[in-house]
Amino acid sequence: MxxxxxxxxxxKLQTRAALAEAALRLALEKGPxxxxxxxxxxxxxxxxxxxxxxxxxKEHAILGRNPEHLVRALERIxxxxxxxxxxxxxxxVVRDVLRDLESDGELSRRxxxxxxxxxxxxxxxxxxxxxxxxxxxxxxxxxxxPAGAVRPALIVSTAxxxxxxxxxxxxxxxxxxxxxxxxxxxxxxxxxxxxxFGADNQKGTS
Amino acid sequence: MxxxxxxxxxxKLQTRAALAEAALRLALEKGPxxxxxxxxxxxxxxxxxxxxxxxxxKEHAILGRNPEHLVRALERIxxxxxxxxxxxxxxxVVRDVLRDLESDGELSRRxxxxxxxxxxxxxxxxxxxxxxxxxxxxxxxxxxxPAGAVRPALIVSTAxxxxxxxxxxxxxxxxxxxxxxxxxxxxxxxxxxxxxFGADNQKGTS
DNA sequence: TAATTGTTTGCAGTGAGTGCAAGTTTCTGC
DNA sequence: GCAGAAACTTGCACTCACTGCAAACAATTA
Numbered sequence: 046m047x048x049x050x051x052x053x054x055x056x057k058l059q060t061r062a063a064l065a066e067a068a069l070r071l072a073l074e075k076g077p078x079x080x081x082x083x084x085x086x087x088x089x090x091x092x093x094x095x096x097x098x099x100x101x102x103k104e105h106a107i108l109g110r111n112p113e114h115l116v117r118a119l120e121r122i123x124x125x126x127x128x129x130x131x132x133x134x135x136x137x138v139v140r141d142v143l144r145d146l147e148s149d150g151e152l153s154r155r156x157x158x159x160x161x162x163x164x165x166x167x168x169x170x171x172x173x174x175x176x177x178x179x180x181x182x183x184x185x186x187x188x189x190x191p192a193g194a195v196r197p198a199l200i201v202s203t204a205x206x207x208x209x210x211x212x213x214x215x216x217x218x219x220x221x222x223x224x225x226x227x228x229x230x231x232x233x234x235x236x237x238x239x240x241x242f243g244a245d246n247q248k249g250t251s
Numbered sequence: 252m253x254x255x256x257x258x259x260x261x262x263k264l265q266t267r268a269a270l271a272e273a274a275l276r277l278a279l280e281k282g283p284x285x286x287x288x289x290x291x292x293x294x295x296x297x298x299x300x301x302x303x304x305x306x307x308x309k310e311h312a313i314l315g316r317n318p319e320h321l322v323r324a325l326e327r328i329x330x331x332x333x334x335x336x337x338x339x340x341x342x343x344v345v346r347d348v349l350r351d352l353e354s355d356g357e358l359s360r361r362x363x364x365x366x367x368x369x370x371x372x373x374x375x376x377x378x379x380x381x382x383x384x385x386x387x388x389x390x391x392x393x394x395x396x397p398a399g400a401v402r403p404a405l406i407v408s409t410a411x412x413x414x415x416x417x418x419x420x421x422x423x424x425x426x427x428x429x430x431x432x433x434x435x436x437x438x439x440x441x442x443x444x445x446x447x448f449g450a451d452n453q454k455g456t457s
Numbered sequence: 458t459a460a461t462t463g464t465t466t467g468c469a470g471t472g473a474g475t476g477c478a479a480g481t482t483t484c485t486g487c
Numbered sequence: 488g489c490a491g492a493a494a495c496t497t498g499c500a501c502t503c504a505c506t507g508c509a510a511a512c513a514a515t516t517a
Binding site: 257258259262287288289299300303307308309 | 471472473474475482483484
Binding site for chain 2: 130131132133166167170171174192193195196198199200202203205206207209210211213214217218221226229230233234235236237238239240
């Protein structure tokens with residue numbers, strides 16, 4: 046990931062990382078509710094005012110989202126091969142992000158924290174909405190649908206929802222691996238989530 | 252609804268209603284962002300401190316949700332007829348709430364306001380999450396699934412998502428009626444939202 | 458090295474939200 | 488009807504999130 050650019054560029058990245066890291070560490074230590082911006086700023090050795098130059102809220106810093114992911118996702122959607130169905134594209138995008146987070150060790154550290162804190166989970170949803178707007182726009186265009194079409198919007202939103210559901214389920218039942226839960230969720234979405242009461246779980250799945 | 256109880260009880264309801272009403276009116280007049288709790292309290296003729304005895308945030312007062320709706324929805328899920336598929340149940344629940352809001356004239360007053368304001372929309376989502384948890388629990392039991400099952404959680408969440416998407420699409424393209432958008436969304440969910448790029452919109456629909 | 462541009466910071470201020478202790482109102486038993 | 492208990496309201500002092508502004512500072516460019 047582009048570490049080009051001059052000193053200035055690198056310093057900004059460094060500061061941002063330091064703030065995010067401090068925010069996460071403190072949140073894990075004391076619980077997200079009991080961390081103040083002042084502490085985070087102090088730990089990262091910058092002023093409180095500078096904190097707000099980097100993040101709009103405390104929660105945003107703790108979430109520490111990587112903007113790179115959205116960029117890559119949008120690119121992936123725009124350049125999806127013609128034979129690939131939209132939901133499959135999103136599936137691949139999600140798995141990509143997941144793999145990235147796991148390799149960082151971020152998933153275990155942040156995942157638990159976020160799902161355990163209402164405030165953080167809420168904040169995650171809020172930022173997800175903005176992402177989803179952009180993803181929807183990209184997918185709508187990729188599918189050649191008109192601007193107000195229901196399907197692309199629904200595909201993106203439900204894919205996002207699936208991720209959240211998976212995270213939540215993983216919290217309550219950590220025995221099943223996340224990837225497996227995710228695969229099941231996307232299969233259900235693809236085939237239609239509905240079923241008659243009492244019907245078998247997976248009818249006609251590979 | 253239950254005007255029993257003594258003077259004290261009635262006065263509390265009155266104060267609560269006055270605060271909610273003032274909050275909504277002021278939000279409509281000046282935009283939700285530009286209303287302060289102080290103004291709301293003043294308009295309802297109580298102190299700021301008292302406002303916070305009734306509502307945890309400003310947004311909560313403006314949203315003024317009717318807790319009755321969730322109760323009815325839960326009941327509806329628990330007593331769903333055996334031949335009714337889960338998604339259908341949720342569909343009916345949603346239409347029920349929608350009809351109720353429309354008859355109150357609440358949908359037009361609050362709906363526009365909420366969808367037009369990021370803050371309010373976000374707040375709505377936050378409260379929706381809590382609702383969805385309860386709905387999921389009810390549906391999981393109704394379907395006879397184990398606690399961590401993916402499908403019921405996904406059904407509830409995606410149904411909620413569908414509502415959101417519909418509200419959002421309705422905002423950007425108000426020509427199509429909400430009920431029509433909603434029906435399309437639920438149909439897509441039932442049949443599987445995915446489709447190959449460039450395929451027809453609805454394959455095999457009635 | 459000098460001018461330009463971008464970043465950091467302190468300061469002053471608004472507004473949300475909380476805990477506490479003192480006042481006021483409603484309720485209860487007599 | 489009245490004294491005391493219980494519930495509600497209020498003002499006050501406080502913490503914290505967050506913003507705008509202008510000055511100081513660091514990096515870039517010519």
